[in-house]
Amino acid sequence: MENVAPATPKSWYLPSKPHKFCPGCGHGIVLKALGEVIDELEIQDKTIFGCDIGCSLLSWDFFACDSTQTHHGRTTPVMVGIKRARPELITVGYMGDGGGYSIGSQHLLNAAVRNEKVTLILVNNTNYGMTGGQMAPTTLPGQKTETSPFGRDPELTGYPTKGPEFVAQLTPDNAYVARATVSKYKQLKRFLRNALRNQIEGNGFSFVEVLSTCPTNWRTNAQQTWHFLEDEMEKYFPVGELKSPFGKGEK
Amino acid sequence: MQKVITETKKAFMTGNETAAWAALVSGADVMFGYPITPQNEIMHYWTRLAPQYDRSFLQTEDEISAGFTVCGAVQSGKKAFTATAGPGNVLMQEPFGMAEGMRLPLVAIIQQRGGPSSGTVVYSQQEVTLTTFGGNGEGYRIVYSTSTHQEIYDYIIKGFNTAWKYRFPTFILGDGYQAKMREPLEMYDPAERGIKMVDTYPLIGLEGSIAASQRDPQHLCNIYSLEEELYEVVMKYSAEFEAISPELVEYEEKSCDDAEIIVVSHGVVSRAADDAVKALRAQGIKVGYFRPITLRPYPQKQLREAIAKSGAKKLLVAESAYGQLYRLTRQEIYGETVNIETLFMPGVGIVDYDIINKVKSIL
Numbered sequence: 001m002e003n004v005a006p007a008t009p010k011s012w013y014l015p016s017k018p019h020k021f022c023p024g025c026g027h028g029i030v031l032k033a034l035g036e037v038i039d040e041l042e043i044q045d046k047t048i049f050g051c052d053i054g055c056s057l058l059s060w061d062f063f064a065c066d067s068t069q070t071h072h073g074r075t076t077p078v079m080v081g082i083k084r085a086r087p088e089l090i091t092v093g094y095m096g097d098g099g100g101y102s103i104g105s106q107h108l109l110n111a112a113v114r115n116e117k118v119t120l121i122l123v124n125n126t127n128y129g130m131t132g133g134q135m136a137p138t139t140l141p142g143q144k145t146e147t148s149p150f151g152r153d154p155e156l157t158g159y160p161t162k163g164p165e166f167v168a169q170l171t172p173d174n175a176y177v178a179r180a181t182v183s184k185y186k187q188l189k190r191f192l193r194n195a196l197r198n199q200i201e202g203n204g205f206s207f208v209e210v211l212s213t214c215p216t217n218w219r220t221n222a223q224q225t226w227h228f229l230e231d232e233m234e235k236y237f238p239v240g241e242l243k244s245p246f247g248k249g250e251k
Numbered sequence: 252m253q254k255v256i257t258e259t260k261k262a263f264m265t266g267n268e269t270a271a272w273a274a275l276v277s278g279a280d281v282m283f284g285y286p287i288t289p290q291n292e293i294m295h296y297w298t299r300l301a302p303q304y305d306r307s308f309l310q311t312e313d314e315i316s317a318g319f320t321v322c323g324a325v326q327s328g329k330k331a332f333t334a335t336a337g338p339g340n341v342l343m344q345e346p347f348g349m350a351e352g353m354r355l356p357l358v359a360i361i362q363q364r365g366g367p368s369s370g371t372v373v374y375s376q377q378e379v380t381l382t383t384f385g386g387n388g389e390g391y392r393i394v395y396s397t398s399t400h401q402e403i404y405d406y407i408i409k410g411f412n413t414a415w416k417y418r419f420p421t422f423i424l425g426d427g428y429q430a431k432m433r434e435p436l437e438m439y440d441p442a443e444r445g446i447k448m449v450d451t452y453p454l455i456g457l458e459g460s461i462a463a464s465q466r467d468p469q470h471l472c473n474i475y476s477l478e479e480e481l482y483e484v485v486m487k488y489s490a491e492f493e494a495i496s497p498e499l500v501e502y503e504e505k506s507c508d509d510a511e512i513i514v515v516s517h518g519v520v521s522r523a524a525d526d527a528v529k530a531l532r533a534q535g536i537k538v539g540y541f542r543p544i545t546l547r548p549y550p551q552k553q554l555r556e557a558i559a560k561s562g563a564k565k566l567l568v569a570e571s572a573y574g575q576l577y578r579l580t581r582q583e584i585y586g587e588t589v590n591i592e593t594l595f596m597p598g599v600g601i602v603d604y605d606i607i608n609k610v611k612s613i614l
Contacts, residue, residue, distance in 0.1 A: 004566055011462075012464065013468060013470075035512035036321055042462075044461060044462045045462055046456070046462045048327070048455055048456055050323075053474070057474065059474050060470060060474075061470040061472075063468065064461050064462075064468045065461065065468055066455035066456055066457060066468055066469040067455070067468065067469065067470045067471065068317060068323075068326055068454075068469075068471040068472075069293055069471060069473060069474065070322070070349060070473070071319075071345060071346075071473075072348070073443040074315065074319045074345070074349075075315075076316075077311065077315070077316040077317075077319035077320045077323065078319050078320070078322055078323035078326075079323060079326040080311075080316075080320050080323065081283065081320030081321060081322060081323025081326075081327075082311075082323040082324065082326060082327045082333070082456070083323075084281065084307065084309055084320065084323075084324065084330035084456070085280065085281055085323070085324035085327045085331065086328070086329070086453075089327065089456045106312050106313060106316070107312065107315075107316055109312075110311070110316070122439075165534045205603060213508065239355075244387075
């Protein structure tokens with residue numbers, strides 16, 4: 001039987017494929033959607049892709065776009081430095097929930113306040129995947145991780161960070177803020193397209209959190225993985241556009 | 252780029268103002284900074300001067316961000332710099348490490364203040380160890396320790412060229428006294444002195460279409476999967492740093508030919524050392540003066556030669572720190588049998604008679 005290869009975005013860097021994310025990981029879905037959007041917007045040649053430390057690091061040579069990589073949490077200032085120096089470039093920062101909401105939270109917060117004209121994509125899988133599944137700012141109440149082995153107790157460690165909600169509060173109307181999920185691919189693509197379009201049009205800060213899966217560290221099978229994403233995470237973290245210069249937000 | 256200074260002129264200003272002018276004439280495109288004393292006025296002058304010459308500034312949320320935004324800007328091909336001190340220098344060690352790891356032409360002006368911790372906002376020479384060997388690496392840094400405003404001006408111009416020519420992060424190490432005092436200097440356009448500014452170039456955001464297969468994409472990284480990959484990189488950087496060190500090393504030596512004691516000092520303290528040596532010589536005491544201008548790479552060959560030709564029995568290391576220059580010097584001249592005496596005055600100024608008295612006590 002003849003092998004039929006799935007369609008790959010033109011902006012993917014083929015020598016680094018197949019990619020190295022775990023089976024069942026959501027990163028591949030997010031990066032596929034991003035690649036397709038880069039293709040559709042025809043911005044491959046002026047896109048600078050920057051990634052963090054953590055599982056997002058595995059995307060450092062994912063795209064056939066000029067790319068750079070930095071320390072844990074520092075993708076935001078590196079992207080800001082590039083965009084401030086070369087405003088004609090389209091800068092896409094790619095990070096996890098630990099990088100964005102914990103160690104790099106001051107950068108995310110202040111880049112949002114300054115309405116920096118960068119696009120940041122934050123993949124939320126409720127734990128630190130690369131380092132072996134520790135508790136993250138986004139770990140759900142009761143969720144077991146390596147550093148909350150009896151389940152996250154909000155009395156001790158607070159409630160999960162709601163990133164898009166706080167970013168939306170900090171930004172002016174011309175910012176773009178959304179939460180997507182890898183379970184709704186078309187919507188994910190639309191949100192990513194809007195987040196890039198907002199930068200291309202020079203409007204303001206653009207931020208998309210993407211709810212994603214981590215079966216390796218969640219220790220879940222396919223069914224349990226999808227259940228946790230769709231029934232637990234999406235319940236706690238509402239999906240939709242929180243702020244959009246392109247018309248009324250949608251759910 | 253618009254000329255900042257059309258003809259050489261005398262000026263009388265603070266070291267921080269000098270630094271802002273020097274960055275301007277060097278063609279710096281953008282400064283990223285965060286307030287900390289005693290470097291604030293570099294930003295104050297830059298923010299007033301920059302718009303007149305189409306340069307830019309961003310006040311970041313902290314020093315970590317200031318350092319990383321500089322890393323991003325230089326990767327995109329722009330001449331960028333920052334300035335900091337004390338605890339800010341501590342925070343900037345993280346981005347400085349990225350600049351070492353990715354060979355980024357980052358330029359930072361450090362105006363040392365007292366430590367440890369918040370210390371004082373005034374003055375010290377206590378950031379020598381941090382500036383030369385801070386970070387989780389091997390100290391791939393070029394550090395110029397200035398002693399006058401003229402040198403602040405000259406070495407900032409030189410520092411940008413060093414950074415972009417060799418692509419190692421480059422530091423101009425001053426201190427609170429140099430930052431805040433006023434003194435005369437000559438300001439000039441580098442071209443007028445025959446100094447060609449090294450062209451900048453992007454590492455990402457290059458010309459040519461990737462989509463049209465005109466070139467490959469750039470994938471920059473500072474992390475490696477295998478020990479051997481990192482080993483190759485570190486060994487290559489080490490070899491390159493060692494190879495360029497002889498041409499980078501700068502020092503100043505006076506009255507060492509017949510010296511029995513050589514005073515070793517750097518930065519603003521070397522001005523007191525110079526005066527002390529002159530005064531002691533006038534009294535017939537055979538004392539010499541040696542000053543490393545580059546603390547990294549250190550002029551170790553030149554200091555060894557000064558010891559050898561003079562047959563000096565003693566070195567006196569004088570510094571406004573508790574042994575940072577001393578440790579650096581000792582490791583660099585390992586094997587020499589000369590005794591090393593010390594004058595440590597951490598966080599306070601050293602004047603000529605401090606050194607004169609110390610020399611006389613060890614004769």
